[in-house]
Amino acid sequence: MSSRFENAVDNFLAQIGQSIFRITTLNRIWKAFMAFCMCIITEAFRRRGYTITPQNCAGGFLFKCFPAGDPDNYSYFTAEKGSERYEIRLSIDAQNFQYSSLKLNLDVAIIRANSIGSNRIVDSQNDLITFAECKNLRGFPELVATLEGIVYELQRARLHRNSLANFRIPCCLLLSGSGRSILYMDRRYQNRNMSIRIFESLQPGSRAVISFIRNWF
Amino acid sequence: MTEEDFRKICRKFADKLGPTFIERVERRIKEDFEKALERSPKELLIAIIEDIHLRFVLPFEMSLQISAYLAELYDIKDYILALSERHYLHLSERQEEIKRFVDSFYRMVKELGLEEQFRKQEERWWEI
Numbered sequence: 001m002s003s004r005f006e007n008a009v010d011n012f013l014a015q016i017g018q019s020i021f022r023i024t025t026l027n028r029i030w031k032a033f034m035a036f037c038m039c040i041i042t043e044a045f046r047r048r049g050y051t052i053t054p055q056n057c058a059g060g061f062l063f064k065c066f067p068a069g070d071p072d073n074y075s076y077f078t079a080e081k082g083s084e085r086y087e088i089r090l091s092i093d094a095q096n097f098q099y100s101s102l103k104l105n106l107d108v109a110i111i112r113a114n115s116i117g118s119n120r121i122v123d124s125q126n127d128l129i130t131f132a133e134c135k136n137l138r139g140f141p142e143l144v145a146t147l148e149g150i151v152y153e154l155q156r157a158r159l160h161r162n163s164l165a166n167f168r169i170p171c172c173l174l175l176s177g178s179g180r181s182i183l184y185m186d187r188r189y190q191n192r193n194m195s196i197r198i199f200e201s202l203q204p205g206s207r208a209v210i211s212f213i214r215n216w217f
Numbered sequence: 218m219t220e221e222d223f224r225k226i227c228r229k230f231a232d233k234l235g236p237t238f239i240e241r242v243e244r245r246i247k248e249d250f251e252k253a254l255e256r257s258p259k260e261l262l263i264a265i266i267e268d269i270h271l272r273f274v275l276p277f278e279m280s281l282q283i284s285a286y287l288a289e290l291y292d293i294k295d296y297i298l299a300l301s302e303r304h305y306l307h308l309s310e311r312q313e314e315i316k317r318f319v320d321s322f323y324r325m326v327k328e329l330g331l332e333e334q335f336r337k338q339e340e341r342w343w344e345i
Contacts, residue, residue, distance in 0.1 A: 005218065008328035009226055012321045013233045020311050021273075021318060028300050032276035032283070032308075035298060039286050043343050052291075060295030060309065061287055069302050136276065177271050204278040205338035210345055 031065040033136035034090055034107050036204065037174050038063065041108055041132060042077045042088050044213045050079040055087075064090045067105040071116055078113060085113035086129055092116070094124040094131070094154055101153040108132040110169070124154035130169040130195075130217075138177030139200060144185050147173045151196060158195045167195035169217040175200045218330060223258035226329070230265050242268055263334060266326065270335055274322045277315045280308045286343050 002010065015021050046052045054061060057075040064074035069091075077088040092109040095101055103121060108131060115127035122128055131154075133147055151158045151171060158167050170189075173179075179186075179200030186198035197216065201208040231239050231250065239250050246253055246264045253261040280298075287293040298306040308315070319337075326335045 003222075005222070005226070005325075005328040005330075006229075008321075008325040009229055012318075012325045013229060015318050015321065016233060016273075019314060020306070020308075025306065026273050028306075029276040029280075030272060031298055031300060032279045035283055035296075036276075036279035039283055040342065043286075046290075054287075054291050054293060057293055060297055061293050062297050062299055062305075065298050066301050069299075074299060136271065138271070176275055203275055203338060204282045205340045205342070207338075207340065209342045210340060213342060 030136040033176050034065050034134045035063040037132055037134040037202070038077075038088060038090055038108050040202065040209055040213060041110070041216075042079070044216050045077075045079040045086075045088070047213055048081070048217075050081045050084070050086075053078045053080075067091050067093070071120060079110075086110050087113055087115075092122055093120055094122045094128050096124045096154050096156075098125045099153075099156075104150055104153055106131040106150075107134040128154060130167070130171045132172050132174050134174045136176045139173075139175045139179035139182040139198070141182055143173060143175075144182050144198070147171075147196070147198075160194070162193045163195040164193050170195045170197040172197040172199055172216070174202055174212075176202055218259075220258050223262050224254055227254055227258055227262050227265060230262075230269075238268070262329070263331065266329075266331060266335060270322070274319060278319050281312060281315060281319065282341075284309050284312055285341070290343060 016026070017023065042052055055076050055078055056072070061075045064071065071089055071092055074090070079086045079088060089109050089111065091105055091107065092111065093103055093105050094109060095103040109122065110129040110131065111122050112127040112129065115122055133150065135143055148159065155167065157163055158171060164170070179198055182198060183200065189196045199208065199212045202212060242264055243250055245268060246261065283296060287296055295309045298308060300306055323335070323337045326332055
């Protein structure tokens with residue numbers, strides 16, 4: 001006869017492979033983290049007095065969790081306060097035209113309203129307000145190197161000391177897992193007053209999410 | 218639970234989730250699965266459950282919170298994850314199923330005596 005713990009394990013495992021818990025879906029469900037990050041970012045704007053309006057969502061909110069495709073075929077939020085009018089979007093291509101940089105796809109991008117060009121690219125020098133890279137992982141050093149590489153290509157002045165003076169909203173690396181091995185870099189960014197942050201353990205219902213919403217900018 | 222119990226449970230996960238999953242766990246613990254199973258089956262089980270929690274369970278928990286957030290603040294009842302131009306995952310209509318899956322994970326964790334490591338967190342961050 002099976003023990004209680006075996007029954008509990010069997011009950012859980014029995015669901016894997018069935019319905020939406022097929023392995024093909026399980027291997028891609030991590031992309032829900034991008035959608036989750038979009039929501040907590042939107043909430044951070046709402047808490048700061050921005051008026052949030054969902055757009056393109058007549059048939060439900062369609063999260064764009066892959067790089068290709070026309071951004072205007074998917075849902076997004078607008079955030080407005082005074083003269084500031086931004087769009088909060090997922091999987092947007094950005095490029096710094098002044099430096100002829102690499103064209104990079106950003107997980108979450110906050111851009112000036114109506115700034116996506118006919119080529120579906122945002123000019124990061126002029127129209128990218130901030131962005132977030134979302135990793136449903138534990139943090140490791142290569143993720144920081146990647147983030148700094150993206151920053152270098154798109155908004156390299158963020159890498160300077162005191163860049164917060166020019167970039168009010170830090171771009172960030174958002175992790176669902178622990179960032180223990182890389183959080184010293186976040187402290188370094190803060191000590192240098194740089195407009196870059198790392199947030200860890202962003203799990204549904206956790207205090208870390210509330211802390212992000214309160215302290216991001 | 219005895220060490221042998223932990224070994225038995227580790228084997229159940231390995232049999233169900235296959236070699237790709239085991240390779241990922243080996244990368245996480247930086248040790249061969251069989252050696253870890255022999256040396257410290259409880260540590261191995263925790264590593265297995267950590268991986269399942271982060272990769273499979275948390276994203277579904279996120280989907281439950283996304284659903285509540287969109288419905289309560291913006292009166293949006295349906296949402297879809299577009300994984301590619303042709304592959305859409307309709308999650309809002311599967312909330313009950315997802316909830317059962319998530320609950321069964323936390324029940325399992327409790328029965329295994331690991332609830333301290335994997336405590337369900339339920340703050341509604343859009344209300345605080």
